Amino acid sequence: MALSKTDLNDIENLLGRKPSDVETSIFDTMWSEHCSYKSSKPVLKQLPTTGSDVALGVGEDSGIVRFTVHDGKQYCIAVSHESHNHPSQILPVEGAATGVGGVVRDVYCMGADVIGVLNSLHFGQTDGPKKPLVEEIAERVVLGISDYGNPLGVPVLGGETLYHESYNDNCLVNVAAIGLIQEDDIIHSYVPQQAKDEPYDVILLGKSTDGTGYGGASFSSATLDKADESVNLGAVQVHDPFLKRVLVEAIKSILAVVKDKKIPIGFKDLGAGGIACAASELAVAGGFGVILNLEDVHVISENLLPEVVTCSETQERFCMVVPRSFTPEVLDIVNNQFDMSSIYPNAGASVIGHIISDLSFKILSHGKVLCDLPVKAITTDVKAHRESKPREIxxxxxxxxxxxxxxxxxxxxxxxxxxxxxxxxxxxxFDNAVKGNTIVYPGESDAVVIAPIQGSMAGIAVSMDSNLYGNYDPYACGAIAVAESVRNVVSVGAQPIAITDCLNYGNPEKADVFFDFEQGVKGISDAARHLSFIESEAIPVISGNVSLYNESKEGSAVVPSPVVLCVGKMDDYSKVxxxxxxxxxxxxxxxxxxxxxxxxxxxxxxxxxxxxxxxxxxxxxxxxxxxxxxxxxxxxxxxxxxxxxxxxxxxxxxxxxxxxxxxxxxxxxxxxxxxxxxxxxxxxxxxxxxxxxxxxxxxxxxxxxxxxxxxxxxxxxxxxxxxxxxxxxxxxxxxxxxxxxxxxxxxxxx
Missing domain, CATH: 3.90.650.10 (PurM-like C-terminal domain)
Structure with a gap:
């Protein structure tokens, strides 16, 4: 449990009572830095997020930018950018693999088809006293990424790898996924307004819920302590790319019906915070509340505690909010046509709740109320004030x-x-050729290039970059990350159209660390505004992630490490x-x-x-x-x-x-x-x-x-x-x- 005494007092004052065990677990998850962005949210507001090519900016599971028109249809690129640092340090294979699994879910739930994955990997020194551990982590992280991307049938297109002593006790595993979607087919990560006029069900799709990943969000929002390693192991999720592959096909079938019948739905992946996070965020983003019935959640074992069912981060799951009239068809596609339970025990689709107009988040189990909270209290109203201490540059x-x-x-x-x-x-x-769209491969240029639309010469260039200057000049560190990723895309002949970022820093409660974070964001913001190819616009930051507390209990923090991904477009990939x-x-x-x-x-x-x-x-x-x-x-x-x-x-x-x-x-x-x-x-x-x-x-x-x-x-x-x-x-x-x-x-x- 990462909640402080101050947090617990604030919760009691907010509710006027002591929270239940389930509510405490939800607050522990949703108030974590990982879910709430409570330290970083005010700083991130300075990033430019809009532009004439932006189809969907920050705020949902992926950002989406317009790419090209083909056969009269506007095609877009969806991008999600995430980190899985702490889990990869503790269990490198599982941590890295589930990092890939999580970021592709972010793209799939927008209705896009994932066309590539990239990674930015940061490991410790391999010529120092911790060489055996560092090399083992590096080897197993790479194995984890290939373990997921290869069987999923998604090309791991490229990325970067850096080594520095500050990563000895805290590796960084940043992963990005890019997807292709027609603009008219975008699915949103919120309950649609039609839920005011007709009943909407909450459907859980995918793997049966288990105890893996319970506490993962709060674990990722604290410094790593080797003494807690045995406890932390349970906070790391377990991957199953083969199940995911079937689940994705089932989802494509559902979304084909949604498109054909023009059914308004909300769709979100289950990552950090599990059911509690996905359901509450879907509801509050649409201006609604939600009631969940835990006894209806398909689980691997009946003896799971209710707080575990609520907040477990079991992988390969999605949450879909659909009109009740459409519910039987969704269940039939997943449970009968794709017979998910034959692939994994108890996997499938279940109705676990419904949407309400009251802005509350309620959880029941066999009629007993386990949770009754204002939905905004666990989502949008979480804040933290941090001090900043400048240093000489x-x-x-x-x-x-x-x-x-x-x-x-x-x-x-x-x-x-x-x-x-x-x-x-x-x-x-890594298999970087699966799908047959790759034009420029890793090692051949500064950016990878793919041609994702059959019959079109339009190409996409992508580069993912960071540097090791952060300890000396955190502003330049952020600016250089943008500048290099832009140059890399330009070098193959593509015009930059969007960037994403993953901001990896130490403990934000330390004033010098928070200063570094502020300066890094300012560097990214300034570079995005100055290096745009569209007059009077910045290169929009359409997606991103903040990963804090990347340090050990001994106080050894990683060098400030903002990672920037740049997406560029070209009309004719033959000119690459x-x-x-x-x-x-x-x-x-x-x-x-x-x-x-x-x-x-x-x-x-x-x-x-x-x-x-x-x-x-x-x-x-x-x-x-x-x-x-x-x-x-x-x-x-x-x-x-x-x-x-x-x-x-x-x-x-x-x-x-x-x-x-x-x-x-x-x-x-x-x-x-x-x-x-x-x-x-x-x-x-x-x-x-x-x-x-x-x-x-x-x-x-x-x-x-x-x-x-x-x-x-x-x-x-x-x-x-x-x-x-x-x-x-x-x-x-x-x-x-x-x-x-x-x-x-x-x-x-x-």
Missing amino acids: IRKEVADVTLNTAIENVCQQYLSSKNNASKRYIYRF ITNQLHESNLTLFCVGKRYAEFLGTQLDLFISSNQKGGVPQVRFEDEHTINKVMLQLNQRRLLSSCHDISMGGMWISVMEMVLGERGLSKVGLALDLDSQFSIETWLFSENGGFVIAVEGKNQRLVTDTFDEHGIFYSCIGKTVDTLNVDINYKKKLISSLSLANLASDWNVHN
């Missing part, structure tokens, strides 16, 4: 940098470091370009000025503390201009290859381009860097930008376009036939490295 360039080792050593160590090296050892476990280099005699350009801002970068290990300056900053005006021009050049097919510059700097960008997805180089590089910047700044500055490859016939068109818009660019070399990387600085060869050796470094973890 260093923002400056440095004049000079001296490496503590030879530059070729730095180049090689960069490639073999966990954060920069190939991640094929992770994404090779990757970051791979396949032919010689292409000219390489660096686009975007380099800055000597090295604090928190990968170069941190190789320079003294007085040479680091500040964290790389986003110069919004320059970034926006470059992005727009890069998209134009891509769409005019003037670029042979394009890669953004981010973690690891230009060195990692050019190496990923020349090594290819598997490290099998087809060409070499002759880099020729001039005196505008130091060699260290040229190679390792992590300020945003692009590396592009251009054929000779297109060079003049490209450089004239940059000149016209006042964009910084510089020729940095060519692709060559010899499989070496030669680095020339000020016309002098300073290093010649074998691509075979570099490929070995880059593939060291595969």
